[in-house]
Amino acid sequence: METSYQVLEQLHKKILLGGLLENDSQEYAFYLNLPFSAQDLSTSNFLKWPCVHRGNQASSVSMDATPSPVASIDLKMNFQVSNPRDIMLLQLTVIKMMITKILSKKVEFSIKEKYTDIIEILLKPYELESKLISTFHGSDKLLSHMAAKCLASLLYLQLREKAMVNKTWTAFCLKTLSDYPESNTISYCLWTLTAVIKEILKATCLQRAEILKQFLTSFDFLFEAFYCSVFSQHFENYQDTSLNPKITNFLICFLDLLEILIASRIHLKLYLTCQRIFYLKIFCALDIMTWPIHSLVKKKFIILLKRCLLHKVGEDVLSTSPPPLVEQDPYLDMDLSALGNAFLQAVNLGWLKQLSFSGKPSHFGGSEVQPGNRSLVPDVVTLRASSLVLLKSLEIKVHMCMSANEVKAELQKFMSQLLTFLKQHLQSSLKLHHHCEWLSKIFIEQDDDMLEAAKASLSIYLKLTRAWNEAAKGMTQEKETWDHQTHENGFNPHCIFLFLLKNIGFDATVLLDFLISSETCFLEYFVRYLKLLQGERNNFSNVCKLFDAAELRNGVHIFSIVTSHIEERSSNQATYQPLFCGTNRYALLPLASDSTTSGTNMEQKDTETVKSKQPNLLICIDNTSSPGASQSLVNYDSSEDSEEESVEEECLSNIKQTSLNHQDITKIRETVSVTGEKNQSYLESTASLLDPKESSTLSSFGCEAATNSIASQIVISYKTFKCLKELEKAISRLHRRHLFPYNPSALLKLLKHIDAINKTK
Template identity: 55%
Template sequence: MKTLFEVLEQLYKKVLLGAALENDSHDYVFYLYPAFSDQGGSTATSSDCSNALDVQDKQEPSSVSLPTFSVAPVCLQRHSQMSSTGEIMLLQLTVIKVMITRILSVETEFHAKEKYRDIIKILLKSSDIESQLTCMFQNSEKLLSHMAAKCLALILYFQLKEKITLSNSWISFCQKNISEYSESNKVVYCLWILTFVIKEIFKDTSSQKTEILKQFLTPFDPLFEVFYNSLFSQHFENRQDASNKLINSLICFLELLELLIASRIYLKLHFTCQRILFLKPSCVFDVITWPIQAFVKRKLIVFIKKCLLCKVGEDLCRGSVPVFMPPDNPLDVDLLALASAVLQAVDLGLLRTLSVRGKHSCFGGGEVLAGYEHAPGPDHVILRALSLIIIRSLEIKFQNCASANEMKVDYQRFMSELLTFLKPHLQPSLQSHNLCEWLSRVFIEQDDDMLEAAKALLGIYLKLTRECEATESLSQETEMWSHHTHENGYNPHCIFLFLLKNIGFDSTVLLDFLISSETCFLEYFVRYLKLLQKDWDNFFTICKYFDVTESKDNIHICCCISSLVQDRNSNSTEASPLAVLGSHTNAHSWVSWTSAAASEPLNHGVTLEKAHTKLQANCLSTPGASPSLVDYDSSDDSEEGSTSLYLVNSRLTSSHQEATKKTQDTFGVSGDKKELSPESQSRPLVTEESNTRFSVYCDGAPNNTASEVGISYRTVKCFEELQGAIYRLQKKSLFPYNPTALLKLLKHIETIYNKSMTPL
C-alpha cells in the first residue's frame, strides 16, 4: 500500500508540470490539509495522528474515490510517523505553494488552472489554514517555519487577487505581534509576509494593483507607526552587541518601509505608514551612530539615500515602476523634512562620530587567512552614500531657500565638513589645488551615484547663480564667486572635465550613458550643455588651467628627483597655478591667473609644449587605455555593428523613452523635428589645414597653439564623435528616443568653439 507521502509526491509531480487533475477537487483537498502540524517541534504521536485524521474525516466527503492513487487515507505506524511527519508537512506546503504559483502563471493551461483554483478555494473555505500556518512559525525546524510563512504569503496574495476576504485569524495574529515590538520570530515572519505580498502586488501587471494594495494595507496602517516607535526606542547604544532577532526585525522593517514609500511614489497611495520616516527621521540617524554591525549601518544609509533620490523600490520592483514622476507637493514637503534632518545630524557631529572602517570582503564570507592580514580600509559604499546624501540634502534645502548669502554660507559649512570627513579615506590624498576632483575620486566606481551627485551639484550651482544674478551681486563679486565654486568643489566645468578625463574622452562611454536608463546622465548632460553655451568663456579659461596643470605635472614626471627637490625648496618668484587655486588667503588669485590665461596663449617654452603635446597624444592613442562599455562600429554599412546596437537598444524600456522625451521638454531643449544633415554631422571641428598638419591620434607635435590639442579641443572633439555616433544610430532607427534636440545642443557647442578659435 502506498503511503501518504507517495500520494503527495505524485500530486506534486503533476502540479509541477501544470498537468490537469482528473479527480474531484475535494479528494485533493483531503490530502493537502496540514493535519500533522507539530507546533512544538517534537515528533507526533499516534494519538496526535488519530486526532488529526478525525479532523480530516469531518471534512472528507461521504465517498472517497481516488482511482489514480488507489489508496485511502490511513494513520501511519508510530515509527513511520516519527521519521516522516515533518517531510509530509513540507510536501503538503510545497504542493500548495506550487499550485498557487501555477494559478498565477500565464503559462498554465486554462483547464488545469481552473482546477487548481477550485482546490485552493475549497481548502480555504473548509479549514482555517491560516491559523495552522501561523502556528508553525514557532517550530524548531527552520525550514518548516519558512515554508509555512511562504505558503501563507502566497495564500494571502491569492485571496487578494480573487477578491476573497482575508482571514480574521491572520489579521488578528499580525495586529497582535506588530502592535508592540518583541524579540520574537513571529514579528519577523509577520514583517516578511507583509513585504512578500507587497512585492507580489508590485509585480502584478493588472491595472487594479493600487486597489489591491489599498485593501491589504488598510487593517495595518495605524500599527506601523506604533511598531516604528517601539523598534527604534530600543536602547542600541547600551548594548555591546544587538541580538540577532533585533537586527532581523530592523532589516525586515526597513525593507517593508521601503516598499511602503515606493507605493506612495509609484502607486499614488496615501497612508500614514508611508510617511513615518519623514515625520520622525531622527530615530534612524541615532541608530547609525550606535554600536551595531556595519552592514546594518550601510543598510540604513543606503535606504536614506534612496529616499532622498526617490529611488526606493527600484531594486525590489525592477521593471514595474516608472522612471519619471509627476510633481507631488506633499512628497516635496516630506523630502525637505528628511533633508533638514540630515543636515541637522551633520551639524550635530554625525560625520565626526561615524566610523566607516571595516574588514576587507572575503570570498565566501570567511576570514582572511593568518599571515595575509591587511590594514582595514574604508567602506566605500558608505562614503559614496553619505556624500550623495549630504549633497542631495543641500540641493533640496536650496530649492526652498531664496537668500544667496545664506545658501553660500550653508554650502561652505557642510562641504567643509564633508571634505574633512573624506580626505583621510582617499588614497592618494586629495590635493588642495582643485577640490572639484573630490567627486570623481569618491564616485569613480559607481556611475549612477556619480552622475546623481554631479546633477545635484549642478543644480546647486544654477540656483546660486540665479539668485546672485537676481541681486546683481554676481557681476560685482565675480572674483569671489569663482573662488567660492572651486574652493568648495562644485564648479560644474571642472566636474565635467574630470569626468571626461576619467573616461579618456571616449565618446562611446558617453553614448552608453545616453542610451542607458540606469543613470540620470541625459538629464545632467542636457542641463550642462545649456550652461556651457552661456558660460563658454569660463569653460575655456578652466580648460587652459587644466592644460597648464597637465604640462607642469608632465615636467615633474620627466625631471630628476634632485630637480624636483630644488623646485620645492627654492623661493620662486613665479607663482604656480596650483598654489594660486589652492590659496585661501587671496580670493582674487584664481581669477587673476585665469584672466591672464584667457587673454594670453600658453607659452612655457618649446620643451613644455612638446612634452604637453606628446602627453596628450599618448593618452589618446594608447590602445586599451579607455575601453568602451560597448564596442560600437563606426561604419554605417556594418551589419555586425547594427546587430550589436540593436541588442543594446532592445533592452531599453518604454518608460525610459517616455522619461527622456519629458526630460527634453523639461529643460526647454528645442524640439524642431528637422534632422541634421549628414554633412553637418561629420564636419570637422577645426579647419582642414589644421587637421592635415595635426591629428590627436598621432604623435606629431602641432605647429599652432596648444589649445588645439588641449582639453577644450579634446572635449569638443569628443562631442563631435558623439554627434556622429548618435546620428548613425538615429539613421538606422536604433536610438531609443528622438535625439534631434540633443544633437542641436552639441552642434551649437561646436560652433561656439570654432568661433572662439577663429582669429579676429
C-alpha cells in the same frame, strides 16, 4: 507514514506537469492538512496527525470528523519512510504550487477549479491560515519560511479573487505589531507583509491600487507607533548585537518592508501614513548608523535613504520603472523637503563624525584585506551613499533658500563638513588634491551615482550662480570671489566635467554609451551642462588652464604622456586600459603634486624632454586625446555603409587619431611665442585656487616653465572640444541611419552650437 508521503509525491508530480486531478477534492485536502500546531511535529504526537496512515490503510483519526478518503491512488514507486518534517515540507510545497497555478493565466479553467476547491476545503474545515501562522512559533526556520511563503500567496489570492483581507491574518498582524518588541514572530509578520505587497505591485490587473489600499488600511493606524518603537530600541541590552542573527534578520525585514511601502506609494499613487512615515520621521531613524548592529543593516538603511531622494525606491524589486516626476504625488515635495532637512540637521549635529565603518570590505572573488592593511580600506558603499544623500539634501535645501547669503552659508557649512569627512576616511591612494576632485574619486566605480551627484552639484551651482549674480550686480571682485568659492567647496561644474572626461580618457564612445543607456541620468546632466557651457566659455577656459598648469607643475608633461603611450602600445603591454571604472595615473591627473606619482628624477627628465623636443610636442598633442580609443566599447559600424561613406565620416566606435591640421599647428605656435611674463602672472594668480600648501610651488616654477606651459594651456580645452565634436558626428550618423534610440535633434543642436562657439574663440 509511507503511504502519506507517496501520495503527496504523486500529487506534486501531477501539479508540476499540469495534469488533471481525478480524485475527490476532499481526499487531496485530507493529505494536505497540516498538523494542529508546531508542537505536533514531535514524534509522540505524530500519530495524532489526520494525514498519517499505517501501511495501506487510511487513519480513522480526522479533524472535525472529516470522512476518511478512499485509498484509491495508484502507487508505482517505493519511497523510504520519511519523518514528519519532510511530510510537512512537502505539504507546504504542494499548497504553494496549487496557489501559483490558480493565479496563473496559462492554466486551464477546469484545473484551476479543482485546485480552488481543495484550497477552500483547507481554509474552512481545516483552518489553513491558523496552522500556517502557528508554524511561526516553532524553532524550525525552514518550516517557518515555507509557511510564510504559503501564507503570503494565500493572502494575495484572497485579495485578488475575492477582494477580502483574511481576518485571522489581520488579527495576528495587529497583535504582533502591538506587542513589539516582546513578540517572537515579528520577522515573519513583516516578511509576509512585504511579500504580499510585492505580489500586488507585480500584478497586471487594473485594481492594484484598490487592492493594496484595502490591504494596508487594516494596520495603517498602528504602523506609526510601531515605526517609532523600532527606532527607539538601541539593543544595548543584547550581547554581541552585531552578530545576533535574530536582530539582524528583523531589521532587514523591517527595511525591506519600508522600501516596498515607499515603492507602492510611487507606483500606485497611494499616500497612507505607513507609506510616508519614513520621510516624515527620518530624524529618529538616523541613529541606526551608530548602533552596534551588523554593517549590512547600516548599508541597507543608507541605500534606502539614497533611493528615496533619487526617486528610485524599489528598482531592484520591480521590473517596471517608476512613473515620471510629472505624475508625482502632491505630498512628494513636502516629504522630500522634510527628509532632506532632517538629514542636514543631523549632519549639523555631528552625524558624519559619529558614522562608523565597521565590517569587512567586499572584494571580487571573496578575498579579504590583510590584517595590517585593513584600516586603509574604507567602506566605499556607505561612504558613497552618505555623500550622495548629503549632496541631494543640500540641493533641496539650496532651492528653498531665497537670499544669496543664506545660500552661501548653507553651502560652505555642509560642503566643508563633507570634504573633511571624506579626507578622513579615504585611502592614501584616493586622497584629494583638488576639492572638486572628490566626486570622481568617490564614485569612480559607480557611474549611475556619479552622474546623479554631478547633476545635483550642477543644480546647486546654477541656483547659487543666479542668486550670487543678483547680489553681486555684475561686480568683478564679487564674481571672482564666487568663482573661488566654487572651487573651494568642491562643486565647480567645469572641474567636475573635466575630471569625468579625464577618467574616461576623453573617449567619446563612453559618452555615447551613457547617452544610449537608460541606467543613468547622463542625458539630463549633459544637456544642462552644455547649456551652461554656452554662457561660461571663459570660465571653462580658465579651468582648463588650471588643469594644464597643474599637469606641468607636477612634471607630467604632455610629451612624456604621449611617449609612454607609444612605448606601451609598441610593446603590446595590456597594463593600460582606458576603462571608466578603473584608476590609472594618466586618466586622472591631480591638480596638486603627488609624491606617489611624481619625483625629482621624473621632473628633471620631463623638463629636459620638453626643452629638447618641444616641436614634436606640438605635433603629438592630438594623440593624447583618447589613449587607447581604438579599443571601442561598442561597434556601431555596419556593412551596409559604402566604402566612400566610411572614408568620408569616421565611425565613433573606432575613432582614428589624426595629427593636427595646419591651422591648429599655426595657432599653437603663435601661442607659444607669447612672452613668459604674462603667463607667469597668470600662474601666480591661479595658484591660490589650488592647495595653499602647494601654491608656492606653482608660483615659483619660473619664467622658463611658464613659457613651456603655454603650449599645453590649450591641450585640455582642445581635447574636450575634440571629444564633443566626435560625439556629435557619431550621433548624427546613427540618427541618419535610424539607429539612435530617441530623437537627438535638440542635443545635436547644442553640440553644434558649442562647436561654433569654440571656433570663434
